[in-house]
Amino acid sequence: MSFTAAVRSVLSQYVGFSGRARRAEYWWFFLFSLLVGIVTSILDSALGTDFEGASGSGGLLNLIATLALVLPSLAVGVRRLHDTDRSGWWILIGLIPLVGAIVLLVFFVLDGTPGPNRFGPSPKYSPEPGWAA
Secondary structure (H helix, E strand, O other), X not given: OOHHHHHXXXXXXXXXXXXXOXXXXXXXXXXXXXXXXXXXXXXXXXXOOEOOOOOOOOEHHHHHHHHHHHHHHHHHHHXXXXXXXXXXXXXXXXXXXOHHXXXXXXXXXXXXXXXXXXXXXXXXXXXXXXOOO
């Protein structure tokens, strides 16, 4: 899956929490989100729209981009967990500082189940003989 195909796929399923997402789809969208954050931070600095709050970072454009990408990021994360045959509720483990992020990182880099699972058919592997469709 290419960068543009992954971004298009995630954004077309903006709040689609059902189904499965391949590793490539998740990580390409992660890179896209990171690049959007960097570009909006630079633009905020250049345009003078950055906030002078307690943290001293961020700005109006970055805030808008972050809010726009929260739901698609959650949705692709849940679908990625589904691909590894885990409930989407595992995404909440990310709320535990450090340990949660490490656990999610491990789950996100694991290969998905090769055949259909309870969340649907594999987006990577074609059905093999003997798998119920």
